[in-house]
Amino acid sequence: MDEDVHYELYGEYVSLRELGVSTLICTAFAMLFYFAAPAVAEALDLQVTGISITLGAAGAALGFAVSMLVTKVKRVVVEV
Amino acid sequence: MDPLTVLLVVALSALSTILYIFIGILPGTDETATMAPVALTLLLAGVDPLLVLVWFTASIAAFKMADSIPVALAGIPGGVMAVPQVPDALTAKEHGLADTILRKGIASSVVGQFVALAVCLSLSYYLMPAGEWLRTADEVLGVKVARWFWLILAGLLVLALMSRSRVAALATIPSFALLVQGLRGVYGRPVFISLFLGITIGPMLFELLSMLHRDLRQAYARRGAKEVRLLRVGRISLNPLRILDREELAHSALWSAATSVLAAVMSPVGLTILIGDLIRGSVRDRVRGAVLAYTVRDAIKNATYIGGILIPLLVIGVPTGPMAAGPAAPFFHKLESLGATPRDYIVSRYDYPTIAVALLAATAIAFLVAYPILVRYSRRLTVAVFRRVPAEALYGLFIAIVIMLSYYDAKVAGIFGTLVVSLVSGALWRLGVSLGVLFMALVAAPTLVALLTALPL
Numbered sequence: 001m002d003e004d005v006h007y008e009l010y011g012e013y014v015s016l017r018e019l020g021v022s023t024l025i026c027t028a029f030a031m032l033f034y035f036a037a038p039a040v041a042e043a044l045d046l047q048v049t050g051i052s053i054t055l056g057a058a059g060a061a062l063g064f065a066v067s068m069l070v071t072k073v074k075r076v077v078v079e080v
Numbered sequence: 081m082d083p084l085t086v087l088l089v090v091a092l093s094a095l096s097t098i099l100y101i102f103i104g105i106l107p108g109t110d111e112t113a114t115m116a117p118v119a120l121t122l123l124l125a126g127v128d129p130l131l132v133l134v135w136f137t138a139s140i141a142a143f144k145m146a147d148s149i150p151v152a153l154a155g156i157p158g159g160v161m162a163v164p165q166v167p168d169a170l171t172a173k174e175h176g177l178a179d180t181i182l183r184k185g186i187a188s189s190v191v192g193q194f195v196a197l198a199v200c201l202s203l204s205y206y207l208m209p210a211g212e213w214l215r216t217a218d219e220v221l222g223v224k225v226a227r228w229f230w231l232i233l234a235g236l237l238v239l240a241l242m243s244r245s246r247v248a249a250l251a252t253i254p255s256f257a258l259l260v261q262g263l264r265g266v267y268g269r270p271v272f273i274s275l276f277l278g279i280t281i282g283p284m285l286f287e288l289l290s291m292l293h294r295d296l297r298q299a300y301a302r303r304g305a306k307e308v309r310l311l312r313v314g315r316i317s318l319n320p321l322r323i324l325d326r327e328e329l330a331h332s333a334l335w336s337a338a339t340s341v342l343a344a345v346m347s348p349v350g351l352t353i354l355i356g357d358l359i360r361g362s363v364r365d366r367v368r369g370a371v372l373a374y375t376v377r378d379a380i381k382n383a384t385y386i387g388g389i390l391i392p393l394l395v396i397g398v399p400t401g402p403m404a405a406g407p408a409a410p411f412f413h414k415l416e417s418l419g420a421t422p423r424d425y426i427v428s429r430y431d432y433p434t435i436a437v438a439l440l441a442a443t444a445i446a447f448l449v450a451y452p453i454l455v456r457y458s459r460r461l462t463v464a465v466f467r468r469v470p471a472e473a474l475y476g477l478f479i480a481i482v483i484m485l486s487y488y489d490a491k492v493a494g495i496f497g498t499l500v501v502s503l504v505s506g507a508l509w510r511l512g513v514s515l516g517v518l519f520m521a522l523v524a525a526p527t528l529v530a531l532l533t534a535l536p537l
Binding site for chain 2: 004005006007008009010011012013014015016018019021022023024025026027029030031034051052053054056057060061063064067068071072073074075076077078079080
């Protein structure tokens with residue numbers, strides 16, 4: 001695939017490969033944290049439902065931070 | 081309110097404001113896709129629904145203030161609601177007025193949200209007794225139908241008639257309701273979250289899957305990086321009263337009051353377009369008309385979002401308009417952990433003055449945080465966000481949250497159910513059907529399908 005060709009999605013230029021990698025990373029972290037919730041809830045004596053969503057969201061956010069390192073910005077800002 | 085709750089109101093409002101300034105500036109961040117999942121996650125995580133409402137109110141203030149900043153600086157909307165402002169901004173920019181519309185937009189957002197809060201909180205207080213009447217059910221064709229259903233149906237029809245493709249939108253209402261009820265039948269329970277999220281990410285997923293098709297892909301192909309041209313702005317006064325002139329202030333306040341009430345059943349985007357275009361067309365000077373329309377549209381954006389959630393939440397009890405059925409939908413659906421809807425929890429557990437004070441405080445804190453940041457640093461923030469946040473990472477985050485919540489709702493079947501709903505929603509959206517029609521059809525689906533199947537035809 002031509003590295004210089006991107007695709008316009010919602011007004012943004014994206015690389016399908018990078019989008020796939022980023023989605024995979026965020027989903028993997030989210031589900032990993034989600035499934036770890038029962039063990040965490042038991043250790044902290046908390047309700048599983050609440051903590052599973054919280055941990056899943058935290059995992060997704062961590063995935064976002066990691067994704068920022070492995071994806072490149074495809075905007076060139078020209079100050080006029 | 082105890083001291084801990086007060087502290088949480090302040091902390092959550094400030095945190096939500098900072099988060100949604102960035103989300104608002106980012107291009108392509110749809111309101112429903114970014115506001116609803118976060119509110120839903122907080123509710124499912126066990127945060128008190130009033131505090132989530134506080135978070136949500138602050139996010140409206142920050143998001144609607146920030147999403148027009150890239151419009152003023154680069155002609156790129158930060159969210160769906162900022163799209164109607166693009167033509168006004170382009171006219172103003174042609175005449176070197178980028179910093180003028182930037183500061184007027186920020187100031188009129190403050191006016192819009194406070195006027196809408198004052199109007200909707202006062203009106204809701206007097207209309208609250210009508211809520212009981214609206215929730216009463218009558219028997220129609222042997223089906224128990226709550227009176228609010230007719231309000232939703234009327235809103236649905238108005239919204240369908242305002243869609244780009246009226247016939248498709250009207251035909252979609254019963255068809256989409258059948259799809260939703262069919263999936264619920266397969267799951268064996270009345271799920272909401274995965275179906276709702278399916279509609280939310282529908283347009284994005286449809287475009288994304290279209291890109292995987294070899295023939296369709298070429299239409300989306302672009303070479304190199306996207307060039308974003310940012311205009312320079314001058315120093316802006318921190319005093320909002322020096323930013324808006326009398327005419328702008330009067331129009332912003334008047335239309336905010338009117339549209340906040342109308343948004344209980346009408347589309348916020350539709351109202352922003354309609355009123356802005358009316359104002360623009362009524363002024364002879366083209367540039368003056370563009371600046372006035374841009375300013376008033378910014379006020380209307382905040383006002384319609386506030387009215388769109390508050391009136392259904394405090395008076396009706398069900399999501400009767402596209403805003404309540406879209407970004408604010410998590411407040412209207414039963415949570416197992418609460419044993420009630422967050423809306424019912426809020427109105428039964430807290431008295432009216434507490435709710436009103438919490439929402440006014442959230443708005444005041446949001447503007448105290450957002451206003452100076454945006455007035456002073458909007459350009460620097462925009463440059464930083466445009467240069468540092470890759471779109472792929474952000475879209476990956478949204479998709480991951482949708483997958484997790486769909487799994488939470490109905491396990492693996494929930495993920496595929498979301499995929500079906502999102503593909504249908506995306507295709508309908510491409511055909512010109514407003515997503516608001518789908519959100520409201522989702523709410524009306526149980527009664528609508530019951531009535532359809534009871535028809536003696």
